[in-house]
Amino acid sequence: MAGALAAFKKRSGEVSLAAAVVLFMLPLLWIPGKIYLTLTIAGLAMGMLIFLVASGLSIIFGLMDVLNFAHGALFAWGAYTGFSVFKLMRVWVGADSVLKNVGVFSVAVAAALLAVAVLGMLLERGLIRRVYGSHLFQILITFGAMVVLVELIRVFWGPNDEVIVQPLTFRGSWDMQGVIVERYRVLCIMIGLLVYAMIQIVLKKTKLGTIVRAGVENREMVQAMGHNISRIFTGVFAAGAALAALGGVAMSVFDRQVYPDMGGTYLLFAFIVVIIGGLGSITGSLLGALIVGLAYNYVAYLVPWAAAAVNVLIMIIILLIRPTGLFPAGG
Amino acid sequence: MQTPVQMYRIGRKKNRFKGAGFFLKVGTLLFLIATPFLFPSFKIVDLAMNIIIFSVLVASFDILLGYTGILSFAHGMFFGIGAYCVALLMGQYGGPSYVHLALGLLLGVVAAAALALVISFLSLRVKAIFFAMVTLAIAELAIVLATKLSGFTGGEDGISLNMPGIFAVSHHMGHFLGIEIGGRIFTYYLILFGSVILFFLMIRFTHSPLGRVLQAIRDNTRRAEALGYKTFIFQVVSILFGCVVASIAGAFYAMWVGYVNPESCLGVMTIMLDVLLMVIIGGMGTLYGAIVGAGLLKTAQTFLPDLQHLAKIVFPHVAFIHQFLERWLLLFGVLFILVVILFPKGVIGSMREYMARRT
Numbered sequence A: 001m002a003g004a005l006a007a008f009k010k011r012s013g014e015v016s017l018a019a020a021v022v023l024f025m026l027p028l029l030w031i032p033g034k035i036y037l038t039l040t041i042a043g044l045a046m047g048m049l050i051f052l053v054a055s056g057l058s059i060i061f062g063l064m065d066v067l068n069f070a071h072g073a074l075f076a077w078g079a080y081t082g083f084s085v086f087k088l089m090r091v092w093v094g095a096d097s098v099l100k101n102v103g104v105f106s107v108a109v110a111a112a113l114l115a116v117a118v119l120g121m122l123l124e125r126g127l128i129r130r131v132y133g134s135h136l137f138q139i140l141i142t143f144g145a146m147v148v149l150v151e152l153i154r155v156f157w158g159p160n161d162e163v164i165v166q167p168l169t170f171r172g173s174w175d176m177q178g179v180i181v182e183r184y185r186v187l188c189i190m191i192g193l194l195v196y197a198m199i200q201i202v203l204k205k206t207k208l209g210t211i212v213r214a215g216v217e218n219r220e221m222v223q224a225m226g227h228n229i230s231r232i233f234t235g236v237f238a239a240g241a242a243l244a245a246l247g248g249v250a251m252s253v254f255d256r257q258v259y260p261d262m263g264g265t266y267l268l269f270a271f272i273v274v275i276i277g278g279l280g281s282i283t284g285s286l287l288g289a290l291i292v293g294l295a296y297n298y299v300a301y302l303v304p305w306a307a308a309a310v311n312v313l314i315m316i317i318i319l320l321i322r323p324t325g326l327f328p329a330g331g
Numbered sequence B: 001m002q003t004p005v006q007m008y009r010i011g012r013k014k015n016r017f018k019g020a021g022f023f024l025k026v027g028t029l030l031f032l033i034a035t036p037f038l039f040p041s042f043k044i045v046d047l048a049m050n051i052i053i054f055s056v057l058v059a060s061f062d063i064l065l066g067y068t069g070i071l072s073f074a075h076g077m078f079f080g081i082g083a084y085c086v087a088l089l090m091g092q093y094g095g096p097s098y099v100h101l102a103l104g105l106l107l108g109v110v111a112a113a114a115l116a117l118v119i120s121f122l123s124l125r126v127k128a129i130f131f132a133m134v135t136l137a138i139a140e141l142a143i144v145l146a147t148k149l150s151g152f153t154g155g156e157d158g159i160s161l162n163m164p165g166i167f168a169v170s171h172h173m174g175h176f177l178g179i180e181i182g183g184r185i186f187t188y189y190l191i192l193f194g195s196v197i198l199f200f201l202m203i204r205f206t207h208s209p210l211g212r213v214l215q216a217i218r219d220n221t222r223r224a225e226a227l228g229y230k231t232f233i234f235q236v237v238s239i240l241f242g243c244v245v246a247s248i249a250g251a252f253y254a255m256w257v258g259y260v261n262p263e264s265c266l267g268v269m270t271i272m273l274d275v276l277l278m279v280i281i282g283g284m285g286t287l288y289g290a291i292v293g294a295g296l297l298k299t300a301q302t303f304l305p306d307l308q309h310l311a312k313i314v315f316p317h318v319a320f321i322h323q324f325l326e327r328w329l330l331l332f333g334v335l336f337i338l339v340v341i342l343f344p345k346g347v348i349g350s351m352r353e354y355m356a357r358r359t
Helices: A002-010 A012-029 A033-064 A071-088 A090-094 A098-126 A135-157 A183-205 A207-217 A219-224 A229-255 A262-277 A282-302 A304-321 B004-017 B019-038 B042-068 B075-092 B098-123 B128-148 B183-207 B209-219 B221-226 B231-257 B268-282 B288-314 B319-326 B328-342 B346-358
Strands: A173-176 A179-182 B172-176 B179-182
Touching: A012 A033, A012 A282, A033 A071, A033 A179, A033 A183, A033 A207, A033 A229, A033 A262, A033 A282, A071 A090, A071 A098, A071 A135, A071 A229, A071 A262, A090 A098, A098 A229, A135 A262, A135 B128, A135 B268, A135 B328, A179 A183, A183 A207, A183 A229, A183 A282, A207 A219, A207 A229, A219 A229, A229 A262, A262 A282, A262 A304, A262 B128, A282 A304, A304 B098, A304 B128, B019 B042, B019 B183, B042 B075, B042 B183, B042 B209, B042 B231, B042 B268, B042 B288, B075 B098, B075 B128, B075 B231, B075 B268, B098 B128, B098 B231, B128 B268, B179 B183, B183 B209, B183 B231, B209 B221, B209 B231, B221 B231, B268 B288, B268 B328, B268 B346, B288 B319, B288 B328, B288 B346
Parallel strands: none
Antiparallel strands: A173 A179, B172 B179
16 A cells, blocks of 8 residues: 555656646537637636746745745736826827837836836835735735725826727737637747746746845855855845736736736736746746636636636635645755 | 632622722723614714624634734634625625525624634644635635625625614614604614623633633643643634624614625725734733723724825925825834734733732
8 A cells, every 4th residue: 555655656746747747638528629729828828828827926935935925916006007098109009010010019018117116116125025924914015005006096097997009019819720810919928938938947047046046945054155145135036027017017018908907817817827826936937827727718608697606716726736736845 | 728729710700890990991882882872873873883893703803812812814704704605695695684694794794703723723723824825815715706706706896784673874763862763873782782792701701711721722732631621622612702792783784874895894995904003902801901902093083084184284385294294004014013013912001010019
């Protein structure tokens, strides 16, 4: 019996991979093939966008041991900064030129990254620094920061929903033998993969990444080696905030709207993702985000009202069988 | 021979009915009893009722946060469960009768206990911070379900209900001391009575040996474990108790307001935010802080529209002030952060510290 269990544990990687593939194909029983492919692409795109939010949350937690409830608000700030850029550069958004369309999107992303990174730095220096070490007070203070940031959005940009016009190049879709592929979704998937690759390269191949990874393992030791951990913390927080902002811009163009409370919805997705994937793990976040995105789209097609419930259900199942998530950090 | 602990307890017992604190508590209670006769306007009575109900809710949240060190974002959901169970049995699927009222209360308690058990078994096994995330997800799910399953819960429109017999709004019995005695007044005293009992129960709970163990777990989980306490069981008991009290507070709310909908009874950004603000401002781990927090916040919320109106008359052209007052949540958010940083013990905690330093 014990031997069988050990053998099972040794093979658990392959077993769970097989289980994942079976689960992934399961919706095919009810969904016609072509629609299934369309939904899969939509799910992957949504998953990649959620990954952008969740990865920032996960990095911040992994290194700083801070659970940032204001992450959703930073996401919304990113989206609103992008919205302002889109509004200022209306002409380029509507222009029939790929260069100008991509240009306005890039400017929006750059502005959002910059603005929210600065905001993140202020947040870390001003508030979160005071409550290192106490999870309870971190949650309380970042929750308060979230309320203030969301209200500030209402003050600066007004309390109503605003429409974002997709740049002309990003609109429309390709029809491949009945499988409808929206252009922007493909772009989202590419952005997500690019960011994942960049995070991995920075963490694994650069000196900074080594320091950050060492900081996750043992903070005091890194400090003793002469690295200014406090400055690194601020930098990591700003980077995590910037990832949320990137997610915010990409998501607002995806949804074609911004609204002050948009952060709450995606913060929730990000929480579910990091619980599924394991707090602190980037690969876990990617996998968790893809699971959430795909499950949401399949279920939204089959049973529309249950779409919001299915992710909580997945989270509960994962908590039951693997309380620390699929890829526990440091493991 | 008496141990120092025993001597301390005897000393505390002797002074139980003396001192400013005791008179303050009795005074507050008497004031709340007299409120319907002192202030004939419905607005003030409604405010007093809200303060009473929220005091109970916030105190039950304090048992989790202040006495057990667990942050739950689903506390508003348990409040909503209590409110919805009463509303479903008296509004949607039954009538205004005492039996339905009792059944609704019972159903709310049972449902809250069962759900609290499930949530604590799910998320307490891991780190404490998971509890905050899992409860937030489940609370949002509850709002979605209450909104989407409109055939069962009334959806966005919610459910209206009427109180039975002598508690009905339409019930009138004549006048006493210039005040109309009717269903409203009876409901007020019924809820006040229930709330006082619940509050006493919570004080007993925190002062019991069980409550002391909970505080030990909050302060140092490892040490409590090393002393042989099964921390998991104790935390589950605390969560169960807090959530059941919250559901009863929700039932009271439904009985008083006569209407439930997802936003007013389940919302994380409505109920939960208020509760967090109240418990932080009043003081974590004090129970009585709940009354202070609820009193301050509810009073501020009730009179804010008047203040906005006043600002429009006094400063008709200063748009900045109007905008500022309209975004009162911003003010409360800043206040919340300031209190967390500067007075983490809240009003009651800081006061107790000050008193202790003086003597």
